[in-house]
Amino acid sequence: VICPSCTHDNIAGVETCEECGQSLSEAYQDWGSEEFQELLTEPLSVLNPRTPVCVTSTASLAEVISLLQGKNVGCVLVTGEKGELVGIFTERDVLYRVAGLIRNLGQITVESLMTHRPTALNLSAA
The missing domain is CATH 3.10.580.10 (CBS-domain)
Structure with missing residues (x-):
């Protein structure tokens, strides 16, 4: 599994990146879902940072x-x-x-x- 944070190639099944320690759970999510695609069209300001x-x-x-x-x-x-x-x-x-x-x-x-x-x-x- 490729880490979305540091691009390290991890062994399949690990929960955190062996290189940077980031969670890999999001790497398994369905980023093509309709809800996620709708979020991509919203401006960052809706997050009220x-x-x-x-x-x-x-x-x-x-x-x-x-x-x-x-x-x-x-x-x-x-x-x-x-x-x-x-x-x-x-x-x-x-x-x-x-x-x-x-x-x-x-x-x-x-x-x-x-x-x-x-x-x-x-x-x-x-």
């Missing part, structure tokens, strides 16, 4: 982790000098790139560990 939490690329890891906790969000969007999206930093980044590995959280910028150039959609996108 929260206003994203943003930081500059020079924010320290300590600041970013504090924001993740304080705002109760799973990620922050990282913006460049002109306010453009340049990266994303997630709870998963904290777990796999920071926890137990980095001690000087106040001295390291989020730019050094963020995922660069994430793909983003407009609220009007369907």
